[in-house]
Amino acid sequence: MSELLDTNVRNASDYSEDSIRHLDDMTHIRMRPGMYIGRLGDGSHAEDGIYVLLKESIDNSIDEFNEGFGKKIEIDIKEDLTATIRDYGRGIPLGSLIPAVSKLNTGGKYDNDQYTASVGLNGVGLKAVNALSKKFIARTHRDGQYREAAFEGGQLVSDVSGETEEENGTYIYFEPDPQLFLNYRFHGEFIETMLRNYTYLNTGLAIFYNGRRIISRNGLEDLLTDNMTAQGLYPIVHLKGENIDIAFTHTGQYGEEYYSFVNGQHTTQGGTHQSAFKEHIARTIKEYFSKNYEVQDVRNGLVAAIAVRVVEPMFESQTKIKLGSLTMAPDKDKNGQPFALSGVSVNKFVGDFIKEQVDNYLHKNLDVAEVIQQKIQESEKERKAIAGVTKLARERAKKANLHNKKLRDCHVHLNDAPPKPKRGQDEVVDLRYDSSIFITEGNSASGSITQCRDVNTQAVFSLRGKPLNSYGLTKKVVYENEEFNLLQAALNIEDGLDGLRYNKVIIATDADVDGMHIRLLMMTFFLQFFPDLVKKGHVYILQTPLFRVRNKKKQEKPASDEVKKGATKGKSSAKTAESTESTEVSTGKSGKAVAAKRKIGRTEFETIYCYSEEERVAAIERLSPNPEITRFKGLGEISADEFKNFIGPDMRLEPVTLHKSDKVKELLAYYMGKNTMExxxxxxxxxxVEEDLVEEV
Known part of the structure; x- marks a missing residue:
C-alpha cells in the first residue's frame, strides 16, 4: 500500500527538530489515565492498559519502518513486568527527545509532512507511557551522537548525552507503575498476537520478540491462514490496492469473522471501514450472481481481513480500537492544499475497490465463484428449513425479554452509545468495556452473585442445570432449545458480534466434575454456533476459591447492648454486628489469595480464600496453629457476603482461547463426539484425585 495519500511531495529524510511542534502542555495523565489509554486492568485482557503502553511504544517504530527507515525492531519483556523496544530508524532528534516523550501534543506527526498516514497521530502515545510508568527511559542514537532521558512517575531524573558507535534508532524502556496497574503481568499470548499483526501489515518487517524472529511474507493472507480454526472452502482471496488491502475466504463454520486495521492499528471493535467491507462484499457477490440472496446467507462462514490507510484518522478514543472517520482524508493539509482523497468517504472508497476487484476476481476464477454460490445456497436452505421455529423463538425471546426470569441485567452494555462528558467535565468514565454477564448453574448460585454484583456492569444469566450437548447439531437447536434461545437473545449475537451487549461472557460454575462438564457444554455451544465470540476474547471462566482457611483471633471487648440486640433481631441490625475487610496476601508462585478479616459479634476471624493447593498450604502456615479448613463444594453454598470478594476488583478470570493450531471441528469431535479409546x-x-479431604460446605 502507498504510504502517502496527499498530492504534495514529501522529503522523508527531513525529520528534524523543526518538524517537532509544541501545541499544548497538558499535565494530568496520571490523574486521568482513562482519557489517554482507556482501561487500566492487570494484563489479563488483551485491551488492558499495559498493552496500550507497549503498543504506543512500538507504533513510532512502525511509522519509521513505513517511511523506509529500520527493517528490524527488538522487543524484550523481562519477568512479565518490564518492556524494552529498540528500533533502527532515524532516531528522535536529540534536542527534541525530552519534549517528545514528556510534553503533550508534541510530535512530528502534527506537521502532516511526517508520517502522513501514521499509527500514532495525537502526540500522546509516548507521553502516556512515560507518565504511567514507575520508571521510563528514552534514548536516541543519531549520527554518532546519543541522548538519554530517564523519568520516574513522569518526572525527569536524569539527562545525559555524548558520542556513540550505536546504529541510529530509538530505545525505550518502561516499567508500568504498580500503583496504577495493580498486580499486573504481561501475558505472552497477547503480545505475540499484537506483534504478528504488525508483521502481517508490514511485510518485510522483522520483529524479534525476546530473541525470537517474527516475520510475514504474504501479509493478510498469512493472518487468515494463522488464525482460521476451520478449513477454507477455497484458497484465500488476497487483493491489494492503493491504501487498501483485503483478504477473505469462506469456511464451514457458522457466523462471520473479521480482522480490521487502520494505519497498522488493529481496530478490534471495527468501525466505518469494517462496516463498509461487510456491506459491499455482500452486495458485490449478490450482483455477480444476479440473485437477491439474503445478506446473512452470503456472509455466513466468511472470514475476512481489511486494512486501510487514512490521513488523520478519527477514533472513538485514544485506545484506537474503533474507527470513526467518515472520510479518507481531511479537506486540506496545513498549506491549504487538498489531499488526493479529500472528500472521499470511507464507505465509497472501500466499496469502489471491492466492486471492481472482487467482481473481476470472480469472473476470472469461476471455480471459486461456484464454491461461494454453493455455500450461499446451503446457508439459504438451512435458514429456510428453520424459518418457522426461528420466528416462533424470536417471538418467545421478545416476550421473555420483557420479564426474563433467567436474566438479571445491568445498566451499562457494550453496545451502548459512547458516553459524553457532562457540563463542566473534561473526562468521561466509559464503563462499556467493563460490562459482563455471569452464566451460572442454578438459582442458588445466581442468587449469591445477584446480591453482591455491581448492578452497573455485571449481569447474571441462570441455567437450570446442565445444558444440551449441541455438538453435531444444526443451528435449529439454538431456536428450539428455550435456554439457548434466551441466552442468544440476552447476548444479542444472533446476527453477529456487532450488537454484543457484554464485553465479557463469564461461565461461573462449581469447581467440581459437574461444574467442569457444564463449562465444557457451554464452550461447545459457543464454539459450534458463535466461534467468533471465543476468538475475539469475550469468553472467560470464573475462578473461584477451592478452600477457605481461617482462624479465630483474640476475643474482642464484649459487644454493646445495642449490637447484642442487633445480632438477634434480623438482617438490618445484624450488619452492625458483622463487618468484613478484604485484603490480599502473598502465597508464593501461584499469586495472591484473597484474605479477609471478619468480625462476628465479639469474635474476629482472619480468613484466606485459596485457589490452589499451594495457596492452601501457605495459608495454613500463616494462620497456624489449628486453623479451620473448608473445601467449597458449590457456588450456591457460598454466602453473598463472601462471594463479593470473588467478583470484585480481585476477580480471577481465565480467558478461553484458541491457538492457531486448534481446529474447532476436530476439537469438538475429540471431546464431545463419540466415546473413543483415544x-x-x-x-x-x-x-x-483429590486426596486431602477437608470439611465441605
Missing part, C-alpha cells in the same frame, strides 16, 4: 486414555492419563 479419549478414554486421555481421561485416564489426566485424572486428578
Amino acid at each position: 479419549r478414554q486414555n486421555f481421561i485416564i492419563d489426566n485424572l486428578v
